[in-house]
Amino acid sequence: MGSIASLVRESPFGQTYYVKIDGLRFGLRKNEIDVIQVTEL
Amino acid sequence: MRKIAILGNPNSGKSSVFNRLTGLSAKVGNFPGVTVEKKVGTIRLPSGLSVEIMDFPGVYSLHPNSKDEFIVTSILTNPKDSHFPDLVLYVADIMHLEKQLLLFSQLVDLGLPIILVLTMKDLAEKDNLKIDLDILKSAWNFPIYPINARTQEGMTGILQEIDLQLIQPGISPQQQYKLSYEEQNAVNGLNEVITSNNVYQTLLVAHYYKQLPHLLPAQADKINKVMSRQGFNSIAFQIRETMQRYDGFTDIVRKAASSGTFKVSRLSEKADEVLTHRWWGLIIFFVVNFLIFQAMFSWASYPMQWIESAFGWIGGLVNQAIASPGWSSFVSDGILAGLGGILVFIPQIAILFFLLTILEDFGYMARAVYMFDRLLQKFGLNGKSLVSLIAGGACAIPAIMSTRTISNQKERLITTLVTPFISCSARIPVYTILVGFVVASTHRIGPFNTQGLLFMGLYLLGIITALLAGWILKQIIKSDERSFLMIELPDYKVPDFKVALQTAFSKTSSFVVEAGKVILLISMALWVLSSYGPKSKMEASRRLVGEMVVAQNLNEQEAADLLANKKLEASFAGTIGKWMEPVIKPLGFDWKIGIALFTSFAAREVFVGTMSTLYSLGTTEDYGTIQQRLAAEKDPVTNQPRFTMPVAVSLLLFYVFAMQCMSTMAVVRRETGGWKWPIIQFLFMCTLAYLSSLIAYQILS
Numbered sequence: 001m002g003s004i005a006s007l008v009r010e011s012p013f014g015q016t017y018y019v020k021i022d023g024l025r026f027g028l029r030k031n032e033i034d035v036i037q038v039t040e041l
Numbered sequence: 042m043r044k045i046a047i048l049g050n051p052n053s054g055k056s057s058v059f060n061r062l063t064g065l066s067a068k069v070g071n072f073p074g075v076t077v078e079k080k081v082g083t084i085r086l087p088s089g090l091s092v093e094i095m096d097f098p099g100v101y102s103l104h105p106n107s108k109d110e111f112i113v114t115s116i117l118t119n120p121k122d123s124h125f126p127d128l129v130l131y132v133a134d135i136m137h138l139e140k141q142l143l144l145f146s147q148l149v150d151l152g153l154p155i156i157l158v159l160t161m162k163d164l165a166e167k168d169n170l171k172i173d174l175d176i177l178k179s180a181w182n183f184p185i186y187p188i189n190a191r192t193q194e195g196m197t198g199i200l201q202e203i204d205l206q207l208i209q210p211g212i213s214p215q216q217q218y219k220l221s222y223e224e225q226n227a228v229n230g231l232n233e234v235i236t237s238n239n240v241y242q243t244l245l246v247a248h249y250y251k252q253l254p255h256l257l258p259a260q261a262d263k264i265n266k267v268m269s270r271q272g273f274n275s276i277a278f279q280i281r282e283t284m285q286r287y288d289g290f291t292d293i294v295r296k297a298a299s300s301g302t303f304k305v306s307r308l309s310e311k312a313d314e315v316l317t318h319r320w321w322g323l324i325i326f327f328v329v330n331f332l333i334f335q336a337m338f339s340w341a342s343y344p345m346q347w348i349e350s351a352f353g354w355i356g357g358l359v360n361q362a363i364a365s366p367g368w369s370s371f372v373s374d375g376i377l378a379g380l381g382g383i384l385v386f387i388p389q390i391a392i393l394f395f396l397l398t399i400l401e402d403f404g405y406m407a408r409a410v411y412m413f414d415r416l417l418q419k420f421g422l423n424g425k426s427l428v429s430l431i432a433g434g435a436c437a438i439p440a441i442m443s444t445r446t447i448s449n450q451k452e453r454l455i456t457t458l459v460t461p462f463i464s465c466s467a468r469i470p471v472y473t474i475l476v477g478f479v480v481a482s483t484h485r486i487g488p489f490n491t492q493g494l495l496f497m498g499l500y501l502l503g504i505i506t507a508l509l510a511g512w513i514l515k516q517i518i519k520s521d522e523r524s525f526l527m528i529e530l531p532d533y534k535v536p537d538f539k540v541a542l543q544t545a546f547s548k549t550s551s552f553v554v555e556a557g558k559v560i561l562l563i564s565m566a567l568w569v570l571s572s573y574g575p576k577s578k579m580e581a582s583r584r585l586v587g588e589m590v591v592a593q594n595l596n597e598q599e600a601a602d603l604l605a606n607k608k609l610e611a612s613f614a615g616t617i618g619k620w621m622e623p624v625i626k627p628l629g630f631d632w633k634i635g636i637a638l639f640t641s642f643a644a645r646e647v648f649v650g651t652m653s654t655l656y657s658l659g660t661t662e663d664y665g666t667i668q669q670r671l672a673a674e675k676d677p678v679t680n681q682p683r684f685t686m687p688v689a690v691s692l693l694l695f696y697v698f699a700m701q702c703m704s705t706m707a708v709v710r711r712e713t714g715g716w717k718w719p720i721i722q723f724l725f726m727c728t729l730a731y732l733s734s735l736i737a738y739q740i741l742s
Contacts, residue, residue, distance in 0.1 A: 008310075012319045013415035016424065016526060024140055025309070025530035027411030027424070032527055 007033065042083070043092045043207055046126035048113070048148065050141045051099035052531040054160030055132040056080075057190035059096040060543045062199075079124075080547070088204045095124060103147045103245060104279045106525060107448025111252065117151055118245045119255040128154050128206050130199070135159040135172060135187060136532070139294040146217045146286045150241035154210030155183045156202050162187040162195065164534075171299035180293045183211055191537055217289055218282055220244065223271065230267040234260055248275050309404070309532045317408050326409055333396050334434060338466075341388035348388070352381035371568060379564025382644055383557050386436060389466045390552055393435040395545035397428070402536035407528050414526050420508045421515025423447050424526050426456040430507065433463030434500075437705045439552045441712055451520035455511050457712055458722050461705050462507035464500045464697065467645040471696045472499055474649065477668050478689030502697055510725070556704040563643035563703050567614065571640070574612035582607040614639060628695065628731070629688040629738040631676075641701045648696075687741035691734040699730035 008018040011027070019028050049055040063082025080096040097116075098109035105111040116122045129148055133141040138159070148155055159172070165187070174185050184202050188195030218241065220228065228243045235256075237243045250256055250264040315321050356373040363369040400406050406428060414424025422430075425447045432440035440460045447453040464472075476492050484491040573579070586607050590600045609615050618636035625635050637651040652667055674683040700706065700723045709719040 008313075009317065011317070011412050011415055012323050013413065016411055016414040018313065018317060018411065018530070022140065024137060025313070027407065027414065027526055027528045027530055029414065029524075029526045031523075032525065 005033070043090070043127045044124065045092055045094045045128050045130060045203060046124075047094060047096045047130045047132060048144065049099060049132035050101050050134075050144060052529055053099065053132045053134045053141055054190055055099055056096060056544070057537055057540050058130065058132050058158055058160065058188070059094065060540045061190050061193060061196055063094055064543070084200075086204045086207075087201055090204065090207070092203065092207070094130075095126070100144060102143050102283070104248065104283075106527075107446075108450075109445060109448070111249075114245060114249060115253055115255070117148075117153075118242050118249070118253060120242075122255065126153065128156065128203065128210065130158050130203075131155050132158045132160060135161050135165045136168070136170065138172070138298070139291050142290040142294065143283065143286055146290055147241065149181060149183075149215075149217050150239075152212055152239050152241075154206050154212055155181075156199065156206060157181070157183050157185040158199060159185065159187040160190055163189045163191065164532075169299075172294075173297045173299070176293065176297035180290075182215075190540075216240070218286055221278065221281060223273070224278055227268065227271050227273050230271060231264060234263045234267065247273060248279070309530075312533055313408065313530070316405070317412055322408075322412050326412065329400070329405070330431065333393065333400075333431075336396060337389050337392045337435065338469075341392050344388040345385050348385045349381065352377055352384075367572075370572065371565075374572075375565045375568030376561065378568075378650065379561040380557070382564065382646055383553060383560050385646075386466055387549055387553065390435045390439060391545045391549045393432060394439065394548045395541050397432065398541040398544040399536040399538070402534070402541060404531045404533040407530050410528055411526075411530060417511075418524075420511035421452065421455040421518075422459075422508075422511050423449060423452040423456070423524065424528065426452065429456050429460050430463055430504070433460040433465060433507075436465050436467070436552060436556070437461045437463070437702065438556050438708050439548055441705065441708050442551070442555075444712065449520075449522055449524040451515075451518050451522060452524055454518065454713065454718065455514045457709055458514060458718065458725075459507040459510045461700055461702065461722070461726065462503050462510060462698070464503040465645075465702075467702070468499075468696055470646055470649045471641075472496060472693065474652070474668055474671070475689045475693050475696075478672070478684050479686050479693070499693060499697055506698065506729070555708055559704040559707045560644055564647075567640050567643055567647070570614040570617070571609055571612050574608075574616060578611035578616075579608065582611040609636065627739070628734040629685075629691045629742060631683065634688075634692065638695070638701075641696075643703055645696060645701045685742070687738050690741055691738035694737050695730045695734045697730075698726055698733055700726035 005019055005021045008020055008025075010017055015030050017028050017030070017033055019026050019033055047055055047059050059080060059082070062084055082094050083091055084094055085091050097113050100110040100113050102110075103114045103117065105114050116124045119125065131145050131148060133145065145155070145157070157177070165172070172187070174187070177185055184206070186195050186199050186202065188199070190196075220240065224244055224247075227247045228240055231237075231243050231247055235243065235246060237246070246253065246256070246264070247268060250261050250268070253261075256264070316325055356377050359373045359377065360369050363372060397406065400409075410424035410427055412424075413427050417424055417426050426444070428446075429440045429444050432443055437460050440463070441457050444453050444456045444460075447456060476495050480491045480495055482490075482492055486494060583604070586600065586604045589595065589603060595603065614636050615632070617639050618632040618634075621635035621639065622630075622632040625631075625638065630638070637648050640651045641648045649667065652671070671684045672682065675681065676683050706719040706723060709722060710716055713719070
């Protein structure tokens with residue numbers, strides 16, 4: 001949808017990620033971010 | 042009564058709007074047939090008309106991912122549903138408007154009259170974000186109200202607008218989503234099977250006909266044939282629809298926003314660098330939880346004492362007012378004791394839910410869920426299970442009810458089944474009395490009081506067991522359903538204390554209703570079992586007491602306590618305790634403990650009252666007095682102390698693990714839709730309790 005997603009950090013126990021999508025922040029699992037284009041770590 | 046639905050995304054401020062509109066008239070219930078929470082309140086409009094306001098679960102779209110989300114789709118695709126609204130208050134966060142209009146755009150296509158309520162007006166003003174409402178109004182033809190729920194600014198306008206809309210509803214003439222050729226074909230095919238005046242409603246039926254409860258099996262079969270013939274690709278059409286809708290409203294919102302874009306809270310991101318940090322995040326989480334439980338136990342102690350005193354006082358009045366000793370005992374020991382047993386926990390539960398709501402409103406709980414998701418997944422749970430596990434520290438009943446936000450059925454079931462392992466506040470009186478037999482109150486390990494450490498150990502044991510049980514259940518329960526987390530981490534904001542108070546009030550009320558019904562019934566049943574017994578035994582016990590009173594020259598109080606003791610021994614409950622003795626003897630328990638275990642199956646805290654009666658302490662619930670009396674109790678065969686360290690450890694382990702709360706079982710039955718899981722849970726927990734007590738006693742003794 002033309003959104004820019006960026007991966008900010010991994011959770012303390014791993015495999016869950018703090019992701020920013022167009023200014024909104026989400027906690028997402030690996031399988032959930034696989035469908036998003038992650039542009040930066 | 043006309044119905045107004047409050048709809049919107051999670052974190053849009055929907056609940057604040059609902060609470061401001063309905064105040065304390067709000068009631069928490071369930072949507073029929075499902076365990077999705079429904080909040081309903083009644084308000085009087087300026088015209089004098091009373092309307093029902095329903096707060097629907099927060100959802101992002103009418104294409105659902107969870108039980109909560111599905112209920113919204115299910116209701117809105119069936120205009121005959123008793124919850125189908127006459128008007129929608131669509132709540133969206135003005136700061137994230139361009140991300141919160143997908144659901145709105147779908148509601149427009151359902152032909153519903155809508156009032157668009159934009160929250161966080163104060164934050165927008167602070168950030169100098171201005172929205173040209175005329176652009177939005179001309180695009181959708183709906184009334185729009187920016188509000189500040191905290192100060193109620195803009196709320197009066199909403200009430201007047203509801204009045205107007207109910208008389209003359211405004212409906213957007215323009216369809217937001219243009220169906221593809223294939224979707225239109227599917228809709229045309231469905232029009233032969235179902236009656237619908239709305240194209241988008243029919244399209245949703247095409248997507249979800251297999252789950253929609255209002256469709257007859259014959260209808261669903263026919264639809265299935267039409268869909269199979271057409272090769273309807275639901276997922277592909279959902280993506281197409283979502284993208285087209287975003288394209289449509291994003292342009293409108295960007296045109297209406299003064300800055301052209303929406304600001305991102307840098308402060309929240311700075312805070313997250315610490316609060317979700319690999320190490321600091323975990324340390325802060327444990328400190329926050331420690332403080333919550335400190336507050337819960339210390340603040341609640343005073344109102345709990347007041348409630349106990351109030352029930353003691355009322356019991357006294359009842360005894361004076363009712364001449365018949367039998368009825369007086371039934372009211373004071375059966376009904377009032379049952380009511381007191383529930384109401385005494387109100388302060389702890391209310392404080393816990395108040396503080397959890399504050400943390401949630403502040404934005405912290407979402408971060409905690411994100412941080413612990415992976416760890417909890419290993420044990421068959423979900424990050425969202427964390428909220429239930431924390432709430433379980435007060436009471437398993439509201440904790441289990443809060444599992445409803447977990448979309449995956451398996452994770453939700455496991456959370457429901459393991460939450461009662463977390464030591465709830467009803468176990469505290471039992472722990473308090475028994476830890477004294479394990480270690481002296483003066484004993485210290487370094488700077489720490491050993492009893493305090495033991496107490497903490499019992500809590501940790503409950504947590505570890507909950508996780509291990511989750512791991513076992515994860516291996517046993519099979520499910521192909523995919524598990525999701527996807528949790529929004531909202532901007533941190535100053536919590537709304539009024540809303541937190543209202544939430545604590547409504548959650549506590551639902552606890553009282555849920556637990557109250559069961560505990561009250563069981564309390565009355567236990568009174569009958571403890572007050573009546575085989576006639577010959579009861580008469581023999583009375584004669585024995587009469588003889589003992591004369592022989593030992595007992596005063597009136599001592600005689601009454603002795604009579605209560607002997608009556609209980611001769612009663613049906615006493616008989617059950619004696620029946621239990623051969624089974625519980627290997628755990629170090631005698632028939633008296635058997636009676637306490639039996640009565641504790643109503644609720645754990647009943648242990649204290651039962652022990653008081655069994656040891657002729659009248660109605661005292663003073664832990665010190667009970668402890669002293671138990672310490673003086675001798676085994677009639679060996680003449681050695683009855684309550685030794687091994688017995689206390691065995692009993693403590695039994696109370697940590699056993700499922701001794703009928704109200705929790707009743708809630709598990711309701712949440713899982715049958716008796717299968719509560720029975721499995723009961724057997725699993727009690728077997729574990731029995732075996733651990735057995736092993737501990739046999740080793741230690």
